[in-house]
Amino acid sequence: GLAQLRSLNDGECSVDWYNFQESVAHLQILEEDVVENHNNLLVTMEGWLQQDAALLTMTNDVDYDQDAYAQRLEEMITEKQEALEALREKTKAFRACLSEEEAQSKIRRN
Numbered sequence: 001g002l003a004q005l006r007s008l009n010d011g012e013c014s015v016d017w018y019n020f021q022e023s024v025a026h027l028q029i030l031e032e033d034v035v036e037n038h039n040n041l042l043v044t045m046e047g048w049l050q051q052d053a054a055l056l057t058m059t060n061d062v063d064y065d066q067d068a069y070a071q072r073l074e075e076m077i078t079e080k081q082e083a084l085e086a087l088r089e090k091t092k093a094f095r096a097c098l099s100e101e102e103a104q105s106k107i108r109r110n
Contacts, residue, residue, distance in 0.1 A: 027101050030094045037087050044083060051076060 058064050
């Protein structure tokens with residue numbers, strides 16, 4: 001990877017070039033992570049839809065356990081919030097790196 005490149009080109013490239021290449025590689029890793037997490041969330045949401053439907057079906061029974069229903073609903077809401085928040089944080093980090101990379105690109109062009 002970059003270490004090999006660094007040893008092969010020692011003295012030929014500036015430290016800035018390596019830092020730039022490392023930030024581009026980091027950006028690619030972040031992008032892959034965001035896309036993979038987004039995809040995984042979509043798959044998870046399909047399961048949530050089934051769980052929600054089953055939970056709602058439970059309420060059709062006149063004597064359903066209201067406390068069990070409310071407790072499970074609360075757990076499901078928490079699970080959804082945590083999954084969405086994790087994806088939001090990864091996406092924010094990705095966007096911050098995109099902005100930084102863009103700023104570095106402008107500096108390198110000038």
